[in-house]
Every structure is written in structure tokens, then in C-alpha cells.
Amino acid sequence: MDVKAIVKQYIVMEIMHQPEESVLDDEASLIEGGIIDSMSLFELIIFLEEKFGITINEEEVDIENFQTVQALVNFINKKMHLS
């Protein structure tokens, strides 16, 4: 399961509304860049929980885990290996 590809696909299609994945760099800031806002964050969380079978608790919804695509992928991988 290519976690990174799935995450990038969701973000570019559902949040950025740009069909080309190349617009999103792995290290680009999702937050400072204004890519994620409060609505899209929680839609993203629902998607991640359903897609990867993980439960993200409120404490984990923090800047570090959602800072960049890479940070998010690392976070998801950690959650998946724990379950």
C-alpha cells in the first residue's frame, strides 16, 4: 500500500482541486501554504481513518503530524504499525 501516493492523491484532488499530483511537494507546508483549513482537515482525518483503518485521537490532531505530506505519511505509518 503506497501510503504517500494515496495521501497525495486525496489532497490534490479533494482539497486543492488540482488533478496533477506534481503540484504538491512532499515537503511543502500544508498549513502555511494555506492548503489545509479547518474544514478540510477534519474531512482529511475521516478519510485517513477509513482508508488506513486507524483511529486518530484528538491529541494527535496537531501541527507536527500535518505539517507536510512527509510528516503525515510518517504519522500514518506509525499508527498502522501499532495496530
Add this chain to the structure above:
Amino acid sequence: MADLLHNLLTESAKRYPDKDALVYLDKKITYRDLDLLSNKLAATLLEKGVKRGDRIGVYINKSIPSIISILAVLKAGGIYTPLDPNTPLPRLVYMIENAGMKHLLTSTKKLDTLKKMALEKIPLEAVILTDDLAGVNADLPVRLIPWNEVSDRAETILPNNGSIETDLAYILFTSGSTGVPKGVMISHRTSLTFINWSCKEFQILPEDRVSSHAPLHFDLSIFDIFASLKAGATIFLVPEEYSIFPKRLIRFIRDQGITVWYSVPSILVHLMVHGSMNHYSFPALRLVLFAGEIFPVKYLRELMGIIPEAEFYNLYGPTETNVCTFYKVEHLDPEERKPVPIGKACVTNEVFAMDDNNKLVTEMGKEGELYVRGPCVAQGYWRDPEKTEANFIENFHNPEYSEKIYRTGDIVTLDERGNYHLLGRKDTMIKSRGFRIELGEIEAALYVHEGVKEAVAIAVPDDLITNKITVLIVPILPGSFTKIEIEKHLSRLIPHYMMPELIEFRSALPKTSTGKIDRKALEKN
């Protein structure tokens, strides 16, 4: 009493020089230093050719430099024009050109966006980078001025530039029904009417710790910044990302000891729904002001339970009047479902409602459109005499003198206590998450797409965010483009918050007898 906005700072700097004026995370600046630094920036602007009445863009994320910038523009006799840091490029360019901006205050974070602008076509004379201490080389066809050129200046006393209180202080752009935003013009006197009222009504004191959550292009920020400066209070700037991560914001409010909070209801609902706000207590918070949209009653009740010692006020008013009515929420019945009223006029202005026969609404239960009269009314829309004339009209209520009154387009009704209640809109402006959205602006963006034959944007009421937006499109050639392509197209033209939640294709749209798209029929289904 200050007659110009920036004098609020000058006067408080004399009384409380060593007090913290602004706090951003671990950075602070005292009143004295804020005064000195804004003087230096103002002097720099004057040196770069800024003249009284020039519109100067402030295109900076919320930060200490963003506030210094606003004050400096005012001190230089300019009109500050805040630009949403997240606005799409075409909209940004439109606002810069429409306002005739020759100078821009921005930060290095915005350099990428500046590079995408065809700067050789936009006659900007200088761009000051408020966080550039080294003199970045960005290869742009416009003069970039680093911050050290400002901060290294000797202490300056500014010459009297002749500004008077009816000069414009700022222009705030709001959604426009014909596809482009319109710039609401506000003078020093108009702004001070609101600030003096709010400072007095809410007893803002030097000990207050006032949050600055609203972005600078939103008129809630006028209270956050200027009421605080007037009182000698401390402004705690909320980092933009905290609005996204509820736990951060909740802890910020609690740990910074915020005493006064002002925002749209949506962010507070977000904190309760996604942040478990009811697990926390906020002993310092004494005042919660909300505006911009209806506060779903069940969430307001919950919030009042979480912060039982605070006072809660519903403030109402379009950008064109800032706040014109208000209502103190005393107690909410457990069975109450109706939204709280917008209340009664502030002591500094007058409001009245006129029904369809142009008769004054004086009886309980009768409906009418709300009009506002008084010094809180804006001067009109920048360089748009047509829209200005349509909405800032002759005072037919008192025809003896030619004071303009503002027609809000909001339909209201009176209750038995003389409080106004908001019923709806006369036109196609809607609120979603507290944002003002002209459905026409979304439709105009759709029509830009060459494959679109007809398009309509309609509001679908929503419990949490007031309205969601559905867009119906009739393509010239069925199947010639996808929903995804429309989303991509829209995202390039309109801000995130205007993006429709649902896009549907239709073969035809229902029409009224005059051939216009029948919105009412669509809204019913």
C-alpha cells in the same frame, strides 16, 4: 480623544510606554517600541513617495509586522488595504489594480506569489519586505525594500501630513455579486465611531488581554486592534494555524489568559465539536463577542455552560457599518431553538426597517429590510459609483438633510421587547462559516469556463456552518468536462471558503416568466 486612528497608539504609548502592546507566541513589543517602529516604517513609506490618500496593500500573514504595517500606513496618511494572504492570484491582482496600489507591504513568505504576478504590468513602485533582514535577491521587476532599511533608521518624528478625520483610513474588500470584490471605504471618523462605542460598551481596560483572531481584511479585526490600543490593553495575535488545530487554540485562550474574545461563531463551534472544549475551563475569559453569522443555539448554550462567568454578546452589522446593533445574551432556555436576536441599535447610530410598501416597521412580527443611519456608515465602494448609489441612499426617512443611509439587504422583524431578529436576505448574498459570499461571484467564476452554458449557485441551509453551496451547471456540450475540472477551474479564481460542496450537471435549469433562472424553485428542492 483621538480624531485619527493612529493617534490611539500615540496616546497609549505616552500613558503606557512599557506595557506590551502586541504578543505573538514568544515575541512581544511594547507600546513605546510599536510607536517608534511604526514611525520608522511610516517615514520609509513617505521617503518612497507615499502621498496622503495613497492606498497601500498589507499582504502579510497575522504577525507583529502586519500590525506595525497597518499603523505605519495610517501615520503616513495612507489608506491601508489588507489583502487576504490566501486569496487566489487573479483576485489579488484585481484588488491591487482596482485600489490603484503603488506600494505593497508584504513578507518573504509571499515572494512566490509575487513572482507569479505579472509585476511588470502592475505599476507597483516599491514592495517592503517586513521580515527580510538581509536584503533578499528575488529577481523581480519591482523594487524590494528589506526591513533593516526601516529598522536601522534613526528615531523619527513624523511631519504633520494634514490628515483629517473624514479621510479614509482603510478599504476592506468584500465579495461582489458581479464577480469581482468591492472595496468598502471607511474613514477615521467612521471607524472611531465604532471603536469608541465598543471600548465604552464593553469596558475594555488596560488589564485586558484581547485576542486577535480575525484576519486583517475582516472588520472584526478593527475591534481587536484599535479598541485594544485605545484602552492600552495587550493584543494577543492568534497564529493562523491555531484556527485549524482546535486543541492549540483552546490551550492558547486558556494559557494566555485571554479576557476578551471576538470571532465568528463557526470557530467556537469547531472548538466544541472537534476540540472537546468542554474539558477545559477559561477562568480569565470575561467577554465573548460573536458576529458574522447565526450562532446555532445548542452550541451557544454549550459554550455558555463552559464559560459561565463570561458575558456573551451577539454583534450585528455588515462591513459597510461595522457593528450597528447588538444583543446581550442573558440566559438561554433549555428548550430555546430560535437564534438570538441581533438586538437594538448601538447608541451611536440608528436602525430602522422598511416593509415592501416603504412603510416603517414598528409592530411586532412585521418584516422589513434593515437600514442603518449614523456616523458608523461607510463612505461607499471604492471607484464604484453605481453600486455605491444603489446601496448608500438618500435619507428618505429624514429628507431635510442629505445624510446617506445604508440598505443592508437583510430582512428583519421586531419582537415584543423591541429587539430585531434576522430573518434572511433580500438577495443572493449568503453566509457560510461566517464568510460573506455573493453567490453571483461564484457564478461569474463558473461562466469564465468556456464550456459552461448556464450556471447557478444556491445555498443549502446547514446546522453547523449556516449554508453549504451547491452549484448546478448546464454545459454547452454535455460530457465535455468533468466536476474535477470545474473544481480546478474554480479553485484558481475564488477563495477556498467559496468552493461549492456539491457540483451537479443539468440538461436545463428552470426559468421564471421573465426568463431568469428560477432560484426559488431550485432552493425548494
